[in-house]
Amino acid sequence: MRSRIYGKLGDRAFTALLVVLGLAVMLVAVLLAWELASGGAEAFRTFGFWGFASGSAWNAVAEQFGAWPFLLGTLITSAVALALAFLPALAAAIAIAEYAPRWLAEVVAYLIDLLAALPSVVYGLWGIFVLVPLVRDRIEQPLFLWSAEHAPALMGVLGPPTGIGMLSAVLVLALMIVPYASSLARDAIHMVPRDQREAMYALGATRWEVVRRVVLPYARGGIFAGVVLALARAIGETMAVTMLIGNSGQLPYSVFGPAATMASLIANEFAEAEGGLQLSSLLAVGFLLLLLSLAVNLIADFILRRMSVGEGRK
Amino acid sequence: MKKPILTALALTLGLALAQSVTLNGAGATFPYPLYAKYFDVYHELTGVRVNYQSIGSGGGIRQLFSGTVHFGASDAPLSDAKLAEFEKKFGTPAIHVPTALGAVVPTYYLPGVTQPIRFSGSVLADIFLGKIKKWNDPALAALNPGVKLPPLPITVVRRSDGSGTTYIWTEYLAKVSPEWKAKVGVGKSVAWPTGLGGKGNEGVAGLVRQTPGAIGYNELIYALQNQIAYGAVQNRAGKFVLANLASVRAAADLADFPADTRVSITDTPAPEGYPIASFTWILVHRDLDKNRAVKSAAEAQALAALLDWIVHDGQRYNEALHYAALPEVAVRATEANLNSLRYRGQPVLPK
Amino acid sequence: MNLRRRYLRDRVMVALVYLGTALVLLPLGFILLHVFTQGIGALNWAFFTQPPAPPGEGGGGMLPAIVGTFVIDLMALAMGGVLGLGGGVLMAEYPDHPLNRPLRLVANVLGGVPAILMGLFAFVLVVEPMGGFSAFSGAVALAILMIPIIMRATEEVLRILPWELREAGLALGLPRWRVTLSLILPAARGGIVTGLLLALARAAGEAAPLLFTAFGNPFLSFDPLGPMDSLPLKIYVYAISPYEDWIRQAWGAALLLALMLMVTNYLARRALRRS
Numbered sequence: 001m002r003s004r005i006y007g008k009l010g011d012r013a014f015t016a017l018l019v020v021l022g023l024a025v026m027l028v029a030v031l032l033a034w035e036l037a038s039g040g041a042e043a044f045r046t047f048g049f050w051g052f053a054s055g056s057a058w059n060a061v062a063e064q065f066g067a068w069p070f071l072l073g074t075l076i077t078s079a080v081a082l083a084l085a086f087l088p089a090l091a092a093a094i095a096i097a098e099y100a101p102r103w104l105a106e107v108v109a110y111l112i113d114l115l116a117a118l119p120s121v122v123y124g125l126w127g128i129f130v131l132v133p134l135v136r137d138r139i140e141q142p143l144f145l146w147s148a149e150h151a152p153a154l155m156g157v158l159g160p161p162t163g164i165g166m167l168s169a170v171l172v173l174a175l176m177i178v179p180y181a182s183s184l185a186r187d188a189i190h191m192v193p194r195d196q197r198e199a200m201y202a203l204g205a206t207r208w209e210v211v212r213r214v215v216l217p218y219a220r221g222g223i224f225a226g227v228v229l230a231l232a233r234a235i236g237e238t239m240a241v242t243m244l245i246g247n248s249g250q251l252p253y254s255v256f257g258p259a260a261t262m263a264s265l266i267a268n269e270f271a272e273a274e275g276g277l278q279l280s281s282l283l284a285v286g287f288l289l290l291l292l293s294l295a296v297n298l299i300a301d302f303i304l305r306r307m308s309v310g311e312g313r314k
Numbered sequence: 315m316k317k318p319i320l321t322a323l324a325l326t327l328g329l330a331l332a333q334s335v336t337l338n339g340a341g342a343t344f345p346y347p348l349y350a351k352y353f354d355v356y357h358e359l360t361g362v363r364v365n366y367q368s369i370g371s372g373g374g375i376r377q378l379f380s381g382t383v384h385f386g387a388s389d390a391p392l393s394d395a396k397l398a399e400f401e402k403k404f405g406t407p408a409i410h411v412p413t414a415l416g417a418v419v420p421t422y423y424l425p426g427v428t429q430p431i432r433f434s435g436s437v438l439a440d441i442f443l444g445k446i447k448k449w450n451d452p453a454l455a456a457l458n459p460g461v462k463l464p465p466l467p468i469t470v471v472r473r474s475d476g477s478g479t480t481y482i483w484t485e486y487l488a489k490v491s492p493e494w495k496a497k498v499g500v501g502k503s504v505a506w507p508t509g510l511g512g513k514g515n516e517g518v519a520g521l522v523r524q525t526p527g528a529i530g531y532n533e534l535i536y537a538l539q540n541q542i543a544y545g546a547v548q549n550r551a552g553k554f555v556l557a558n559l560a561s562v563r564a565a566a567d568l569a570d571f572p573a574d575t576r577v578s579i580t581d582t583p584a585p586e587g588y589p590i591a592s593f594t595w596i597l598v599h600r601d602l603d604k605n606r607a608v609k610s611a612a613e614a615q616a617l618a619a620l621l622d623w624i625v626h627d628g629q630r631y632n633e634a635l636h637y638a639a640l641p642e643v644a645v646r647a648t649e650a651n652l653n654s655l656r657y658r659g660q661p662v663l664p665k
Numbered sequence: 666m667n668l669r670r671r672y673l674r675d676r677v678m679v680a681l682v683y684l685g686t687a688l689v690l691l692p693l694g695f696i697l698l699h700v701f702t703q704g705i706g707a708l709n710w711a712f713f714t715q716p717p718a719p720p721g722e723g724g725g726g727m728l729p730a731i732v733g734t735f736v737i738d739l740m741a742l743a744m745g746g747v748l749g750l751g752g753g754v755l756m757a758e759y760p761d762h763p764l765n766r767p768l769r770l771v772a773n774v775l776g777g778v779p780a781i782l783m784g785l786f787a788f789v790l791v792v793e794p795m796g797g798f799s800a801f802s803g804a805v806a807l808a809i810l811m812i813p814i815i816m817r818a819t820e821e822v823l824r825i826l827p828w829e830l831r832e833a834g835l836a837l838g839l840p841r842w843r844v845t846l847s848l849i850l851p852a853a854r855g856g857i858v859t860g861l862l863l864a865l866a867r868a869a870g871e872a873a874p875l876l877f878t879a880f881g882n883p884f885l886s887f888d889p890l891g892p893m894d895s896l897p898l899k900i901y902v903y904a905i906s907p908y909e910d911w912i913r914q915a916w917g918a919a920l921l922l923a924l925m926l927m928v929t930n931y932l933a934r935r936a937l938r939r940s
Binding site for chain 3: 011018020021023024029031036039088094095096114115119120129130207209211236238239270271286289296297
């Protein structure tokens, strides 16, 4: 009798506890989306959902708010950063998983993990005091002076050579997502079965041919999913970007000039906003950011399911 | 198993330490160095801890409205509309307590230029409108005969957050430039036509210091403490005036002082006055119990005593930090306002 | 002929791969180098034992931020750990439970939410109703960040354990909950600790969720219901400031934080290897 209570009741209580905890987790996620949506409702009502997303004015004096400059800033910075980071990250993953001798692979893998663990603010700090002066003096000013002499039409596209702006933000962002993208690609490459490789080697293939014909096709799904996840990471990245991008909501953006992302806008203005429509607009931007990162994550999920060869063969 | 114990330990320790009164304030970055000094000294004197976060005037006002802080701090007085909203929301008026006078100066970083650059109001407006793009622009050169201005592009640096410093700056620009008034207007955060955004007075000063050819606007002490160059500004009488204690005090020398202390002194007519100066205020509820953050009569009394200390004894720390001390008229008006502070109907300052 | 071209191409590609790797490691190596060389000078006795000095006065230290980092992160770990473990156990041990599918989706979704939104959320949900910035609200934001990491790690390690272990326990007449608590969880201890530590390391470096929650505080505070400082927050504020002394301390804090995260990551790896 006692043992039945101990067994049945215990089991039931334990399951109930787990279910409560699971429900709490789900509640948190739902609440998060709900609070952002309801907080931003006033802005969405005033400007309309699409009107808000595509509005290009952010003016607290005139109470006009639109998220487009920040949406665009987020998309441009994260896409460019990803484009810069992709090949080096893949190269590092291939080096670790395929080419490097074991000791070297371990050292490189360890370093990359270490860098993935470095906080955003530390990248930002380094960006302000090391990268910005370097970018300004070695890249932006020479280019700017050159274009002033030879191609004045370019100057508007380049923007002011101050070091603080899009270029520096994108460079640091690329550095930040490299370790992440690389370790995801590495995981995908590790999943490629050994015998596949060995079969190719037995046929007399070179190392590159093995990579090209077996490893990359096989790990394709994982690598692409990793790329998309790295994009998601770049989209939500806040501190380092805020410290480097120059925080200007003016369109159009230039290469060196200041810009802003959705995350940097929130970091800058949320604590300072006086309330009312501005505050609601900031929460609405938060909601858009949530939607964007959700969409990107779901795409990654989809790719992983559709494109991984291993799944398809089952 | 260790985690819950640690948390419990932290909780009990926290309760033990929370016995001494802690006051939370948030707002303007403009007087932050001064307030940091005040609260450091006041903590040693009385044991009262004042946690002040310089998050910007706009934030300070919002935090006060949402009852998350004991006091807000702002470089811009509440507008009539905001005052009415406050009174409607809380059933008690907001009291403005001026604490100091400060000056906002145009800061810049021009390698190789040693003497202070002279600006006029309209030139400053044109620079911040993005119309004057180079340091060797004729308009600037005309104001600065004998100064070799470099052909550097001008990088405008302004605030990325809501700020009373911005309010003072834009209020001045709107007074001297009709175009500024029409295109940008006056506010704690405005739609800037150009420039890099820095967070807080610190952020703007940090950016100016890092960027050759940059011009920004900062509270005087941020420029002085960091040895950032700042320019002289032509006042309404036509004189080029550098911001200092004397020129700021001259600007505040008002014959008739309003009882609620809400007064603008930018573009002063005083011949020796610096034209971009302002009072900075601490804002509190008159009936302190209407503020959710004020949880006891002891806290209300501590807050009132702090404010009383600031406008009297605290003033002696102003000048060392390059904030002008309050003129006598402002202190008298404020004394009357502080005596009206109440907690559950009881006055909180001993007579 | 053809063979030579194939070998040549192989060489070139290997060289390119190593070049790419160098391209990744060089700047990152520079970051580590700078953080170390710039930071080491700021780490002195005052740095660890003093509260910050008023701006521009020089001196002072990081004591409130160091203490605050520990308090906030441990509170977050306690909250995130309970929820994450519960969810992970549910997904691994009750594979047929109807809650699992939505729960897995939610875990994936939460894992992809930008950290700054956790801060916004905690502001709306905790700071405004409770009437003040607090260490607790910061811990809530960080806990939400930790939940998906802990959940996923827990589920993975439990999945690896052989079903025979559970069957053996059940065959002995133990009820299921005893099997989970006394057999499964202890057997997976190493992996679970790893998950907890990795989540801790991830959250401990975040400043964005703390901007509108823990808020910062120049005084040493243990009060979970009041504002509290934290190293990442301090690094941000000091890094964008114009004060030489603050910038110097920002590098010091960056070095300290990096070292703390390295140790945490190292412990996490060791826990995993031991299990």
